[in-house]
Amino acid sequence: MNKSESAVFAERELPLVSALKTGRNRHSFHMPGNRAGQAFSAEFRSLLACLDTTELAATGDINEPAGIVLRALELAARTFSSAQTYFITCGSTTSLRIALAAAFKAGDRVLMGKGSHLSVANSCALLGLEAVLIKQDTLPRFADGQMKEAEVLRSLKEEKNLAGVLLMTPGYYGENLPLEKICQAAHARGIPVIVDSAHGAHFAIKVSGKSPGEKNWPRTALSQGADLVAQSAHKTLPALTPASMLHLSQAAIDSGRVSPARLAKMLPVFQTSSPSFPIAASLDYARDFIDHDAAAYVSRLLDLLEEFVAQLPSELSREYISGDDPCRLVLDYSASNCSRQKVFEILDAHRVDVELIDARCMVCIPPLDTPRESFIALGQACAEIARSGQSEHSQVKIDLAQRQAFLRQSRTSLTLRDSFSAESEALDFQNALGRQSAGVIAPYPPGMPLLWPGEEIKAADIALWQDLLDLAYDIRGIKSGKIGVLTDK
Ligand SMILES: Cc1ncc(COP(=O)(O)O)c(C=O)c1O
Known part of the structure; x- marks a missing residue:
């Protein structure tokens, strides 16, 4: 933009443009992996806005793949080892x-x-599916409630x-x-x-296998x-x-477990009739990146991560065990005794943005081309977090309570769809004991429901939500202290 254009923008009110522009000089440890466009080549970056077009004879239709669209999908299917990719x-x-x-x-x-x-x-409610929740009795490692293989296998047997x-x-x-045994058990039942x-998505990168992280590179689903x-x-x-891919396996087609014709039919039902060409082109770009350049970026990133972790102060530790995604950086800051809010403030002062800060950990998603300076800035922020702990009440208890919430499940006689559409009323959540939630209650991020629609609200839920709100959490399903509950109980 030339100077006069900038001046015009400054005079007018473009709240989004202004806010997004100022975010550009920060250190990104969050999605998107394009790092504010900097991960793209200069040529692709300059092309992006010009790629926006409609379904023309020359371009084809992303929902009706043929010609060049089909070629791009075939290349993606080869890279991601699927039978079909959309x-x-x-x-x-x-x-x-x-799906x-x-x-x-x-x-x-x-x-x-x-x-x-x-x-x-939300999709289950929309499609009228009954979500049968897997019984969990082992405390999840993290606040996203991830289950254990044995729990899935047991539920598969019992349900x-x-x-x-x-x-x-x-x-x-x-x-x-780990999915292999689960898939075998499900397929044995024909489901x-x-x-x-x-x-x-990055698990499809063919890494060199040199470093421990590369040796333990996770297998794709x-x-x-x-x-x-x-x-x-x-x-x-x-x-x-939000560029996404949907992959279908050859075995799913051959066994009849998923019909490719039905899948193709559903594309235009749920995807806009104007799919974005720039976004689709960026998928083409990402696929080519995996084919040619990505492995070297992974090696470099894993080296930087190793160097970074070696210099962490003792009050912060990396949560990583073999088999985890080696590119994800989860830092447990609980030993620092620093409050969640203070961690936010310190990171902000160092112009560092991370993906998520929970009551115990911060989750960093370093884009594959993260520069060394960004790790230096994050390291300086961590050193300050280590020095400035002063939390009065134990956040560790809140982390534990958040993880324990996944072990609580109350069945409802209503289907999800019924719970979504049943008569409901807004109530102070403190007064909602014993009532059934009308919607999903989920701290965001990560957006994993602590309560599903129709589930009964327990005293432990109310206490946990209050604790999370006190930590300045955004909780989807609770607005200004109000929650939607079913009226017909
Ligand atoms: C586990 C998980 N699944 C699905 C989604 C939805 O993905 P998208 O943002 O591409 O729509 C998210 C988004 O954060 C997610 O974390």
Whole structure:
């Protein structure tokens, strides 16, 4: 923009443009993986706005793949080792909805974790699916409620008349759920496994295997037997928000577990009739990046991470075990005794933005091309966090209570769809004991429901929400202290 254009912008009121412009000089440890566009080549960056067009003879239609669109999808299918890949330009929220609609019909019972993303709960309600929540008795490691393999296998054995399974892996904190045995058990029952791998698009990178992180590089969901997999490329690869891919496996087609024709039919039902070409082109770009450049970026990032972790003050530690996503940086700051709000303030003062800060950990999603300066800035912020701990009440208890919430489940006689559409009233959440929630209650991020629609509100829920609000959490489903509850109880 030339000077006079900037001056015009300054005089007029463009709140979004102004706010987003000022965010550009900060250190990004959050999605999107395109790092404010800087991860794109200069040529692609300059092209982006010009790529915005409609369905023309020369371009084709992303919802009706043929010609050049089909070629781009075939290349993606090769890179991601699927039988068919679709570009979804409305995020994995839409990919998962399409997957559920393709694999199931209204009334079907689908096994899933309580810690499924709220978009999954919304989709189940919309599609009239019955979400059968997996019984969890082991405390989840993190506040996204990720389940254990044994819990999934046990529920698969115990639950009757299942039409399929939907699982999330990796979780928000980079924890992976091994899928191979689960897929074998589900397939033995003839039912499909859909995987929400929104955070795992980069697992398709063919890493060199030199460093420990590369040696333990996680396997993709497809390679472990999943039938349908949704991935948000924008979260971990250089792609525009909200670029997503939906992959279908050859085994799903051959076994008849998922019909490719039904999947194709669902695309235009849930995806806008004007899919975004710039977003789709960024998926083409991300696929090419994986084919040619990504492995070197991963090596470099893992080296930087190792160097960074070696210099961490003792009050902060990395939460990582073998099998986790080695690119995700989860830092436990509880030993610093620093409050969540203070951590925010310190990071902000160092111009560092992370993906999520919970009561115990901060989750950093370093884009694959994160510069060394950004790690230096994050390191300086961590040193200050280590020095300035002064929290009066123990946040660790809140973290524990948040994880324990995934072990509480109350069944409801209503389906999700009924709970969503039943008569409801707004109530102070403090007065909602014993009532049934009309919607999803989910701290955001990560957006994993602590309570599903129709579940009964317990005293422990109310206490936890108050604690989270005191820590300045945004809780979806609670607005100005009010919660929607069903009136017909
Ligand atoms: C686990 C998980 N699944 C699904 C989604 C939805 O993905 P998208 O933002 O691409 O619609 C998210 C978003 O954060 C997520 O964290």
